[in-house]
Amino acid sequence: MPTQPAPPDATAPPDRRIPAPQGRTVLDPRDISRALTRISHEILERNKGATDLVLLGIPTGGVPLARRVAERISAVEGVEVPVGSLDVTMYRDDLRMRPARALLPTDIPPDGIDDKVVVLVDDVLYSGRTIRAALDAMNDVGRPRTVRLAVLVDRGHRDLPIRADFVGKNLPTSLAETVVVRLQEIDGADGVTIAADTISGGTTAGTDTVTDHPGEGR
Amino acid sequence: MKRHLLSAADLSRDDAELVLRTAEELRSLADRPIKKLPALRGRTVVNLFFEDSTRTRISFEAAAKRLSADVINFAAKGSSLSKGESLKDTALTLEAMGADAIVVRHAASGAPHRLATAGWTGSSVINAGDGTHEHPTQALLDAFTMWRHLGALDGRRVAIVGDVLHSRVARSNALLLRTLGAEVTLVAPPTLLPVGVDGWNVETSYDVDSVLPKADVVMMLRVQGERMNASYFPTVREYSRRYGLDARRMAQLQDHTIVMHPGPMVRGMEITADVADSSRSVIVEQVTNGVAVRMAVLYLLLGGSEPAGTTERDAA
Numbered sequence: 001m002p003t004q005p006a007p008p009d010a011t012a013p014p015d016r017r018i019p020a021p022q023g024r025t026v027l028d029p030r031d032i033s034r035a036l037t038r039i040s041h042e043i044l045e046r047n048k049g050a051t052d053l054v055l056l057g058i059p060t061g062g063v064p065l066a067r068r069v070a071e072r073i074s075a076v077e078g079v080e081v082p083v084g085s086l087d088v089t090m091y092r093d094d095l096r097m098r099p100a101r102a103l104l105p106t107d108i109p110p111d112g113i114d115d116k117v118v119v120l121v122d123d124v125l126y127s128g129r130t131i132r133a134a135l136d137a138m139n140d141v142g143r144p145r146t147v148r149l150a151v152l153v154d155r156g157h158r159d160l161p162i163r164a165d166f167v168g169k170n171l172p173t174s175l176a177e178t179v180v181v182r183l184q185e186i187d188g189a190d191g192v193t194i195a196a197d198t199i200s201g202g203t204t205a206g207t208d209t210v211t212d213h214p215g216e217g218r
Numbered sequence: 219m220k221r222h223l224l225s226a227a228d229l230s231r232d233d234a235e236l237v238l239r240t241a242e243e244l245r246s247l248a249d250r251p252i253k254k255l256p257a258l259r260g261r262t263v264v265n266l267f268f269e270d271s272t273r274t275r276i277s278f279e280a281a282a283k284r285l286s287a288d289v290i291n292f293a294a295k296g297s298s299l300s301k302g303e304s305l306k307d308t309a310l311t312l313e314a315m316g317a318d319a320i321v322v323r324h325a326a327s328g329a330p331h332r333l334a335t336a337g338w339t340g341s342s343v344i345n346a347g348d349g350t351h352e353h354p355t356q357a358l359l360d361a362f363t364m365w366r367h368l369g370a371l372d373g374r375r376v377a378i379v380g381d382v383l384h385s386r387v388a389r390s391n392a393l394l395l396r397t398l399g400a401e402v403t404l405v406a407p408p409t410l411l412p413v414g415v416d417g418w419n420v421e422t423s424y425d426v427d428s429v430l431p432k433a434d435v436v437m438m439l440r441v442q443g444e445r446m447n448a449s450y451f452p453t454v455r456e457y458s459r460r461y462g463l464d465a466r467r468m469a470q471l472q473d474h475t476i477v478m479h480p481g482p483m484v485r486g487m488e489i490t491a492d493v494a495d496s497s498r499s500v501i502v503e504q505v506t507n508g509v510a511v512r513m514a515v516l517y518l519l520l521g522g523s524e525p526a527g528t529t530e531r532d533a534a
Contacts, residue, residue, distance in 0.1 A: 087243065095521060095522060096523055097522075097523055098522050099522045099523060099527070100517060100520070100521040100524070101521075102526065105243060108250070140254065140255070141250060
């Protein structure tokens with residue numbers, strides 16, 4: 001995966017810079033925006049409004065996505081939806097298999113998650129192991145009434161019986177491919193690309209956290 | 219990071235900042251209904267305390283338990299150590315029991331180093347204070363407390379006042395604070411500054427009143443009478459007047475300056491009660507931060523297959 005911010009695509013007009021150093025672009029910034037708008041409406045439809053909703057992003061990619069969904073929901077419904085982040089590092093099933101990893105921010109909204117409708121938000125759904133870890137992590141924070149899952153990209157290849165309730169794009173992939181989600185808040189530009197697994201260094205193969213955002217310090 | 223934490227000098231700037239950032243995330247755990255994380259489930263942490271301690275032992279115990287580790291407390295009193303067992307045999311016993319980490323406090327400087335390097339045990343060794351040598355987790359929690367109040371420590375001035383000679387806290391703090399870019403001034407009577415202090419890359423002073431107005435942090439140290447085999451100053455009263463922190467001296471401090479003390483305090487000796495209880499004092503907060511920092515250290519050393527950010531240099 002890229003360790004440096006990608007140079008802007010020289011052939012694209014300045015307002016449509018697609019930061020895709022390698023691989024094929026599957027979602028451009030406008031696609032991402034439309035997908036998030038649709039997800040926001042689907043969440044509201046399913047929940048019959050914004051009552052008791054709490055959005056929890058899984059760091060790093062899920063957190064800005066959760067914020068964007070919350071903005072769209074409050075634009076439609078006129079109410080603020082609590083947004084937080086939930087770090088799952090200590091709950092990962094491969095914690096012992098790699099060197100100790102830095103923790104990412106956990107930030108639970110002040111009213112908590114008890115009896116709320118929690119929507120977990122992540123960028124890529126892959127093996128499902130991150131979501132399993134998130135369910136465990138949430139168990140130590142409180143007891144939501146309902147938990148739902150929203151992802152920008154579902155690339156398939158689940159290892160566990162987990163599915164998303166709201167999907168931005170279903171993206172059939174082979175195991176040899178890498179999906180990279182880049183987001184304005186972290187990488188300076190939006191875009192989802194898919195590439196043969198030559199740039200990832202092999203570290204992403206078993207997880208569904210396919211992005212590793214170099215700009216994030218914590 | 220290296221596999222053991224024996225000295226504050228074992229930590230590179232990256233390591234130290236990783237510990238502080240991790241501690242910041244772990245500190246929020248205290249506000250949650252379930253103060254428990256699963257990271258060290260099935261790991262065993264032994265607290266091996268050859269010297270009395272309240273704060274540090276309880277702090278390490280709370281830290282390990284909040285990470286779901288199994289904790290075995292081992293105090294010299296009431297163990298076979300009081301029957302004359304050696305450090306080596308104790309270490310071999312702990313190894314046979316399958317300890318993953320040994321938190322050791324010992325009156326002899328260098329005991330944790332011996333434990334870590336003699337080949338008696340495969341555990342990670344964490345120095346919880348050895349003689350007058352080092353106390354790296356205290357330095358980390360002090361740096362963490364400063365960092366929370368002042369932000370980045372680059373260029374910040376820290377005055378460490380008191381019995382520097384017998385203080386493992388002072389030595390570890392000096393090393394770590396220099397790593398993090400702070401300026402350190404040690405203030406003590408000439409008899410209580412260690413030989414070789416010029417090699418520490420810090421400033422020294424005998425005059426507390428000239429140092430205090432410039433300091434961003436004032437750390438007071440206890441006079442460790444139990445380690446003194448001679449008379450280092452004429453009377454307690456004279457020491458207290460020349461080096462103690464009282465309300466008059468506190469008035470010279472800048473508005474943002476915080477007052478710290480590693481504990482245990484002797485009120486009326488190195489610090490007066492009104493200073494210790496003032497709004498500048500972060501002494502109680504240091505204790506709270508101690509648990510988060512020790513959780514961070516335990517997690518980063520034991521949480522994965524090897525310590526966080528391990529480099530080839532560390533592995534060698």
